[in-house]
Amino acid sequence: xxxxxxxxxxxxxxxxxxxxxxxxxxxxxxxxxxxxxxxxxxxxxxxxxxxxxxxxxxxxxxxxxxxxxxxxxxxxxxxxxxxxxxxxxxxxxxxxxxxxxxxxxxxxxxxxxxxxxxxxxx
Amino acid sequence: xxxxxxxxxxxxxxxxxxxxxxxxxxxxxxxxxxxxxxxxxxxxxxxxxxxxxxxxxxxxxxxxxxxxxxxxxxxxxxxxxxxxxxxxxxxxxxxxxxxxxxxxxxxxxxxxxxxxxxxxxxxxxxxxxxxxxxxxxx
Numbered sequence: 001x002x003x004x005x006x007x008x009x010x011x012x013x014x015x016x017x018x019x020x021x022x023x024x025x026x027x028x029x030x031x032x033x034x035x036x037x038x039x040x041x042x043x044x045x046x047x048x049x050x051x052x053x054x055x056x057x058x059x060x061x062x063x064x065x066x067x068x069x070x071x072x073x074x075x076x077x078x079x080x081x082x083x084x085x086x087x088x089x090x091x092x093x094x095x096x097x098x099x100x101x102x103x104x105x106x107x108x109x110x111x112x113x114x115x116x117x118x119x120x121x122x
Numbered sequence: 123x124x125x126x127x128x129x130x131x132x133x134x135x136x137x138x139x140x141x142x143x144x145x146x147x148x149x150x151x152x153x154x155x156x157x158x159x160x161x162x163x164x165x166x167x168x169x170x171x172x173x174x175x176x177x178x179x180x181x182x183x184x185x186x187x188x189x190x191x192x193x194x195x196x197x198x199x200x201x202x203x204x205x206x207x208x209x210x211x212x213x214x215x216x217x218x219x220x221x222x223x224x225x226x227x228x229x230x231x232x233x234x235x236x237x238x239x240x241x242x243x244x245x246x247x248x249x250x251x252x253x254x255x256x257x258x259x260x
Contacts, residue, residue, distance in 0.1 A: 019143045019147070020143075021139040021140050021142065021143055022139040022142070022175070023139055052150070052164065052167065053146055053164065053167050053168050053171050054168075055168050055171040055172050055175070056172060056175075056230055056233060057171075057175060083161075084160060084161045084164040085164065087161055087164070087165070088164050088165050088168040088237065091165060091233070091236050091237050092168065092172075092233035092236060092237060093219060093232070093233055093236065094233070
């Protein structure tokens with residue numbers, strides 16, 4: 001199932017709506033990395049609220065997205081990791097180190113608004 | 123809770139990445155029906171996801187069987203992941219964090235061991251791999 005990507009001003013918002021296969025996650029990664037360039041986006045939010053499992057593949061691929069998007073000049077925030085999912089990730093040893101996470105979409109947008117605004121006045 | 127005897131063994135073929143999702147969903151359903159807390163059902167589903175992916179990645183295909191366990195008054199769940207792939211030449215190394223022959227994170231098998239209560243692996247080069255993991259309701 002494809003993940004819809006919404007362009008909202010300088011941001012791309014990808015809201016995962018159901019369980020994803022590995023191929024779906026790879027497709028999401030490639031679409032985001034491409035669209036950051038096409039729309040000259042400054043920030044990307046990936047909402048994983050609907051994911052009931054984040055295993056090593058999902059975590060590794062989302063980490064790759066964040067790093068690839070950064071290399072393209074934009075910032076990624078992952079939002080909505082559920083408590084049980086966080087618990088399982090910690091047990092597995094999956095940390096998403098170096099990737100910004102926020103509680104939910106609102107906090108994610110707030111983070112981007114602060115960061116990108118302050119960068120504009122630097 | 124449903125009596126254990128009416129729950130049949132369910133073995134599922136793993137041959138594509140959508141089977142990974144099916145297998146872990148099935149694992150969650152069985153775990154919840156046995157009386158596991160949702161948090162533990164998530165740990166079990168995550169472990170199944172890793173085991174199913176290993177089958178795809180290293181053997182191409184195989185199967186995952188999920189079955190209820192009883193030990194005295196204790197209720198639990200076993201997951202058996204079986205394939206006839208190339209096997210693991212060095213199973214001890216495969217259990218080390220960060221070791222991978224596929225260029226991935228290398229947290230799969232050691233991660234599965236941490237998610238579950240019991241872990242057993244039978245493998246040899248050329249002989250396929252069977253991983254059996256168990257979790258008990260505390």
